Amino acid sequence: MVHVQRTFTVTRPVEVVVGYLKDFANAEAWDPGTQSCTREATPDDPGDGPVEVGATWHNVSKVRGKDTELTYRLERLEPQRLTFVGENKTATSTDDITFAATNGGTQISYDSNVVFHGAAKLADPFMRREFERLGDETVVKMTKVLNDL
Numbered sequence: 001m002v003h004v005q006r007t008f009t010v011t012r013p014v015e016v017v018v019g020y021l022k023d024f025a026n027a028e029a030w031d032p033g034t035q036s037c038t039r040e041a042t043p044d045d046p047g048d049g050p051v052e053v054g055a056t057w058h059n060v061s062k063v064r065g066k067d068t069e070l071t072y073r074l075e076r077l078e079p080q081r082l083t084f085v086g087e088n089k090t091a092t093s094t095d096d097i098t099f100a101a102t103n104g105g106t107q108i109s110y111d112s113n114v115v116f117h118g119a120a121k122l123a124d125p126f127m128r129r130e131f132e133r134l135g136d137e138t139v140v141k142m143t144k145v146l147n148d149l
Contacts, residue, residue, distance in 0.1 A: 112135065
């Protein structure tokens, strides 16, 4: 398992930050690995209404030069917490994001866990450094995008 955690502060209020980040399609703007991220229609979610628990997105990311496709699902939507779970046949990625109001903004704690399945488990030690690098880049990009809202 690869675990990456970052805590940082932005200048926008919690409600604005959560309102923006709950739509995972916005990962195109703040996640350095994301190439595309589109909301999917499912029998339980038409894909064009309000974002609620159960909403899904098709995400294409580039990691170490290779495209990786995952289907992400919004598992938790609370006023101060979001949890997304992305899956494909080789990995499960859980992004748990918590928010706390600060004097003049929002403290964000971004906790990412990637569990590799089958033979992909062998990549675990090699991927740790890559995900640490992406974690640092995510802080920079997400901070800028959120502060510009």
